[in-house]
Amino acid sequence: MAPLNLWLRCETKEFEHRSALTPSTAKKLIDAGFTITVERDPQRIFDDAEFEQVGCTLAEHNSWPNAPLSDPIIGLKELPPNDTSPLPHTHIMFAHCYKQQGGWEEVLGRWKAGLPTAMLYDLEFLQDERGRRVAAFGYHAGFAGAAVGALALAKQVGSEGEAARLGEIKPYPNEGELIKYVQGQMSAIEAKLGRKPRALVIGALGRCGRGAVDFFKAAGFEDDNIAKWDMAETAKGGPFSEILEADVFVNCIYLTSKIPSFISPESIAAAGASRNLRVVVDVSCDTTNPNNPIPIYSINTTFDKPTVDVAGIKEGPPMTVVSIDHLPTLLPREASDAFSNDLLPSLLTLPQALAEREPRQGKPVQASEAGTGPERVWKEAEALFWSKVAELPQ
Numbered sequence: 001m002a003p004l005n006l007w008l009r010c011e012t013k014e015f016e017h018r019s020a021l022t023p024s025t026a027k028k029l030i031d032a033g034f035t036i037t038v039e040r041d042p043q044r045i046f047d048d049a050e051f052e053q054v055g056c057t058l059a060e061h062n063s064w065p066n067a068p069l070s071d072p073i074i075g076l077k078e079l080p081p082n083d084t085s086p087l088p089h090t091h092i093m094f095a096h097c098y099k100q101q102g103g104w105e106e107v108l109g110r111w112k113a114g115l116p117t118a119m120l121y122d123l124e125f126l127q128d129e130r131g132r133r134v135a136a137f138g139y140h141a142g143f144a145g146a147a148v149g150a151l152a153l154a155k156q157v158g159s160e161g162e163a164a165r166l167g168e169i170k171p172y173p174n175e176g177e178l179i180k181y182v183q184g185q186m187s188a189i190e191a192k193l194g195r196k197p198r199a200l201v202i203g204a205l206g207r208c209g210r211g212a213v214d215f216f217k218a219a220g221f222e223d224d225n226i227a228k229w230d231m232a233e234t235a236k237g238g239p240f241s242e243i244l245e246a247d248v249f250v251n252c253i254y255l256t257s258k259i260p261s262f263i264s265p266e267s268i269a270a271a272g273a274s275r276n277l278r279v280v281v282d283v284s285c286d287t288t289n290p291n292n293p294i295p296i297y298s299i300n301t302t303f304d305k306p307t308v309d310v311a312g313i314k315e316g317p318p319m320t321v322v323s324i325d326h327l328p329t330l331l332p333r334e335a336s337d338a339f340s341n342d343l344l345p346s347l348l349t350l351p352q353a354l355a356e357r358e359p360r361q362g363k364p365v366q367a368s369e370a371g372t373g374p375e376r377v378w379k380e381a382e383a384l385f386w387s388k389v390a391e392l393p394q
């Protein structure tokens with residue numbers, strides 16, 4: 001088999017500093033016989049030179065449309081909007097068009113127009129043999145969410161009005177600096193509260209939840225003051241008064257159906273002046289979902305305005321919600337490292353999957369034809385692509 005050239009494209013989404021490949025995973029792929037082209041990208045957390053040093057070839061920013069059709073193009077986020085040109089390459093990325101999201105027909109239609117050479121392997125749907133995602137950003141979403149929650153709490157205790165509002169937050173060069181910064185705020189939080197702060201995490205056994213718990217521990221919250229809830233603890237049905245007793249509540253559940261609210265305007269009002277809760281971090285961010293179990297806010301917040309006030313608070317301290325839907329961007333280096341390392345075993349099997357696709361390029365396959373070899377992750381993703389293309393209006 002000729003060596004496969006994998007093409008790492010730039011990211012064009014604002015504030016996106018993460019990368020699907022890192023210098024370390026690129027090196028491992030090169031050691032395994034790949035060649036790698038890396039587009040110059042000033043917004044990527046890793047310097048272009050770091051990739052060059054491990055043997056990658058640098059290419060101009062955003063030049064992938066001119067790459068050979070045999071080169072799979074790997075990236076993370078959506079391609080720039082308002083472009084309907086056909087996509088004849090194989091793309092590995094999060095395309096956000098398989099759940100009939102707004103504009104999905106136009107997005108997926110670009111691959112259909114790029115057939116027979118086109119293919120989309122959507123990173124959100126790459127699954128191992130047990131149906132679990134091979135790579136996801138959840139852990140660092142929870143870790144970063146808990147950090148933003150602690151930062152918002154630090155601002156809100158002992159201050160009022162706009163002075164109590166957390167301002168713009170910027171990505172941290174590494175996890176250690178973020179932890180150190182929040183640790184530095186802990187004694188002020190304790191002094192102003194007159195006790196140790198308390199956190200409650202729901203979905204604590206999942207990826208995001210584990211990240212949130214790990215952050216609170218690293219920042220200096222005492223283990224006894226971090227309530228870790230999952231299905232067993234919420235089985236009795238909300239709203240839960242325990243949430244209002246914590247200072248920060250982080251929601252990390254994977255919502256699949258309608259469940260009783262965890263917290264509501266009524267439960268907040270009922271707690272009156274006895275409420276401790278000041279900050280809710282909704283990592284799950286089911287903001288516009290009618291089944292959102294946190295029906296106390298209605299917008300997604302952003303890195304430049306991380307919190308939104310909970311309206312209608314009459315007693316107790318002011319309360320805010322953090323509902324940022326791209327939290328891992330706070331820690332682009334570690335988030336990219338973890339994601340890319342998890343993706344690596346699958347990437348190593350990509351040449352095999354592509355070689356087997358070559359002779360029947362453009363012909364739909366079924367998931368049942370994916371086989372059992374390690375490369376089946378790509379074949380199942382290919383079958384999914386075909387099933388989604390079939391949903392497009394003719």
Ligand SMILES: NC(=O)c1ccc[n+]([C@@H]2O[C@H](COP(=O)([O-])OP(=O)(O)OC[C@H]3O[C@@H](n4cnc5c(N)ncnc54)[C@H](O)[C@@H]3O)[C@@H](O)[C@H]2O)c1
Binds near residue numbers: 141229230283324325
């Ligand atoms: N805001 C962001 O930047 C960001 C980034 C990544 C993921 N997410 C979102 O975070 C959510 C969680 O993702 P994940 O990868 O951690 O999922 P996961 O499947 O790994 O974990 C979800 C956890 O929630 C628990 N859970 C589900 N329903 C529950 C309930 N009713 N009560 C208590 N626990 C419950 C599950 O048992 C599981 O432990 C998803 O909605 C995902 O889209 C957000």
